[in-house]
Amino acid sequence: MELFLQQTFSGLAFGGVYACMALAVVMIYQATDHLNFAQGEMAMFSTYIAYTLITWGVPYWWTFLLAMAISFVGGVLIERVIVRPVEGTSVLNEVIVFIGLLAIFNSVAGWIWEYTIKPFPSPFPKEPLFGNKFVGTHDLGVIGVTLVVLFAVFLFFRFTPVGLAMRAAAQDPASARLVGIRVGWMLALGWGLAAAIGAVAGMLVAPIVFLEPNMMGSILLYGFAGALLGGITNPAGAVFGGFAVGVLETLVGAYVPFIGSELKLSFALVLIVAVLVFRPSGLFGFVVVKRV
């Protein structure tokens, strides 16, 4: 039982990280109708920026905010400058540009900061909360911050005109223009916000997995899987999906003997695909009902 609880909590803790990334994925999907393969590397890069700020002596929470702000601006600039020329060509062309961005960020990070792992501080106390032995305070913090970000995203999309406009612009750019929405800037804004959320994810992940250029690779994949499992159109669903993927992967590795740690990733992915076969819009995805 203790083992089970420990595994579950460990899964939940990582699930929080995946959930945060899944949220960033949903964010950019809501805003641009695309998945951005470079998102993980962008988050990693943001975390390195935060790391640099900390080594310069900037206090943690200032760093946190600054890194988010810098990432936001960076995201907007990337969209305006790099992605814009291929927008509206074809999806695959954009995918290739995303792959290009991924390679560039990964390589440049290694070039600037080297590949040795770097410890990244956690803002949360070291002692486990209430002396429990299952879950560290940082892990709880990750879950907490993820939920806060989720709530903020929910408020933003649901109740602000800009949030609404972003959703509209992603769904139907032509109609959005007709009501006066500056679609290009909505895309840029979406990139900026996604980059800022990615920065949060990166800064939460780094204390757990250590900062290095390949830090986010697999986490982004789990984030994608979580987002698709929960429903790419639904931020809350995506967060649930992230947690589900974390727990699922951990428990499969621990309790399915034939699979073991060796095949657990494959197995988890197969399971997710199986779910999607039966629920093609994800568990909580918005089913688009369209009258023709």
Added chain:
Amino acid sequence: MGVQSQSTNSRLRDLAALASGAKLSRLQWSGIVAAVVFGLLLPLLVSDYRTFQFTLVLVYGIAVLGLNILTGFNGQFSLGHSAFYAIGAYTAAIMMDQWEFAYYWTLPAAGVICLVAGFLFGLPALRLEGLYLALATFALSIATPQFLKYDHLEKWTGGVQGVTIIKPDAPFGLQISQDNWLYYFTFVVMLLLFFCAWNLLRGRTGRALKAIRDNPIAARAMGINTALYKSLTFGVSALYTGVAGALGAIAIQFVAPDSFTFFLSVAILVGMVIGGIGSIPGSIFGGIVIVFIPNLAEKISQAAAWAAYGTLLILFMYFMPLGIWGFIRMGYARLTRRRKAT
């Protein structure tokens, strides 16, 4: 994505239609003859090492064509073609290493196994579209190296160590190097496969595939069995990629799980898009892209080779949004138009 993208897509479609057009013009015939003659002479002009590189170009070209059949002509995404490539490669390696088959027997075997594997994978994939299909195929390419390493399969796959095989000599006492022989062998296989693809895609089947890509509902209404077509396309696509895998294994003389990671899938995808989506000749340019772009990137900056690679990809998309083959066609069209105008 609005108006602009529609026009680009239709341009793409026109190009695809031209590329797989029912009848070849005289110009196209002479182009093909020139390309084949060039292909035959190539090994005589360059060193063995270059010949080996061009063999790889052909191998990857076949793999890109496989993906192109699926994505370019049928509109289904795949990030999982490294899996089929790996299955083909391991089929060849295991047949040659464990059962001592001659290398040429491994190609039909790899093709058939991949056809079946692709078809079976295509069945559940039917229910998935766009992103979800991308995730499913991505899962496939992540799982493949893990299965190749799996303890219980180690007897055949060699586990993490992989399998080493021997390069074939030229038959009938031909006095040409192994590299040249393998090049010609691959070249002939490639011509055969490209011809089959052209034949397949220009007729009824091709029209059905494109109808499914462009308007699945209408295709169904026209009486096309979309489920069967889509699964079969997956199978055929896997077959091509699997044969490429087998040829690749023979050329490299070694297979290991690390050779068939997710990055191979990405490379094939990049090759397809930069070579030219939905175009048969574009696939060969895709092979060229896969082999030579990383080398070019390394020349630009070794310290940050990936940064150079990424920059090249982005520049290609800026200046050749329809891929290299699309670029060539557009350039040609512009030239002839100008000539007509004057």
Added chain:
Amino acid sequence: MLNRRNFVVSAAAMAIALAYGPASAAGKYDPGASDTEIKIGNINPYSGPASAYGTIGKAIAAYFKMVNDKGGINGRKINFISVDDSYSPPKTVEQARKLVEQEKVLLIFQSLGTPTNSAIHKYMNAKKVPHLFVATGAGKWGQPKKYPWTMGWQPAYPGEAKIYASYLLDNKPDAKVAILYQNDDYGKDYLNGFLEGLGAKAKSMVIAKEPYEVADPTVDPQIIKLKASGADTFFNITTPKFAAQAIRKVHDLGWQPLHFLNNVSTSVGGVLKPAGLDKSVGLITTQYTKDATDPQWTNDADMKAWHAWMDKYLPDGDKSSSFNVYGYAVAATMEEVLKKAGDNLTRANIMKQAASLKNVKVPLLIPGVTVDTGPNDFYPIECARLAKFDGAKWVGVGDVICPKK
């Protein structure tokens, strides 16, 4: 056609002339060597997921630059041609052929990785081009009978694992062992060597093993599972990032096993500090090179030279990276071999010299560890010393140990 054949013939003649013909006054040469230059090829992953190892290639290049600045080796400058294979075996084959057939290097040195080197193993031996000091600790590089042109450098992983096994048999014969290993050739080499070292007792002593994939974000679940097995000894076969994660998790779970950490991840600055020095107390490993981040070597002469070299030739380099130490030491070994080859720079002589290193003290190896080879011994470094971490530095335990072959 005719022209081409002529060309081929004359090229072949030239090659023969180079190899056997009357040597120039200065010496005997194979392709890649001349009176003024020695061409050395190298393959490293500068791009892709394994690009962290690219550091080694850069360090070696910097070392040879220093050698050239000092006048080269026997008056010849080193032309170090390092190429990128992204850690992808097919690309390694392509690049090796480029180096041998196009660049015409004298030898390939320090190509990195087990699957990548496996892919060119046969090729290099068929071409009879030295494939020297490959950067991998797999056991298969020391087979002079079958592969006379290939040689490793660092202690083989199975050998190192055997050191831990014999330590365990001597000091804790009733241990219950849990093992975490990377699921690839490197992890399995360690694992198998360890099991072999335990011999008949392996079955009863090893009660849990867990693999992880390089792509996994964390090894926490594996550690939880291993702890739950009730083991009192833990063999940690991981690369730096995962090693740091494992050390920290073991501590945070309150698990206090006898903890063996493989040599791959012993860097104080690169692994133990990020994991937490307090959490690393009591770790046992083997060492054969000095660790630049270990305070005990601060005033060591080799280390001072290394620091001076880093400052001058790799000013942006990371001094906490063990790769920079490794690159320096292995390049120094190569320099030694070339020095000994003198003016006879044929490939055969290079291999002969590489296979006759006796008690050579390469800089940065810990005292007592030397490079030794022979016609039947293609394992240059075999000995290492057990060391225990005291919270600040590695403290040697006992003498330098050389595992039995």
Added chain:
Amino acid sequence: MALLEVSKLEAFYGQTQVLRGLDFSLEEGGITTILGANGAGKTTTLRALCGMVRTRGEVAFGGAKIAGGATESIVRHGIAHVPEGRGTFVRLSTEENLRLGAYTRRDPQAVGEDLERVFQYFPRLKERRHQQAGTLSGGEQQMLAVGRALMMGPRLMLLDEPSFGLAPNLTEELFDILGAINKERKVSMLVVEQNASLALAIADHAYLLETGRIVISGTAKEIEQDETVRKAYLGY
């Protein structure tokens, strides 16, 4: 001075020219209709006014030159376009669709009042205000599109085939409401319609378009009497 003045307007899809120099104007407060066969360029005219296709020529709206601008800038002058196919945001709710109409407005109180007014015109939309817009029927989506246009507080509404796909009684209802909006809200309208008699009934001015050119223009009454128009478009 007229509200909208168009001179020498040309429009292109790629290389193909669709409008070949239109000159027309539109009085403030009036309803004007453009008639024509399929492919004559009616829809293109509306799209050209909004900068949704490549154009040449002059367009002045309320004295400001708007030709060549981006769609989102043009509509901010107070032009609401109810597009062909309605342009519903299918994944958003009915109310969200309507609120998007008021996206450029900065006066929450007036927007709230307008929302109530739209619900008065179209009570069905109020019933379904929280429903996903994609699930609305065709008629409801058409009402939603008109309502959304109204939410912009426009001076000019461009309506593209508002009767398309609607049952006759619904069509009539919709046109009554359009007439009411024109009267009560002083919104000028430019209507493109297949159903010429319906359009002429509500309009005060009309233009007849053939292959990208205006061939006849005049008051709705005059056009209704016109022999060619009657034969070709009114069918009697």
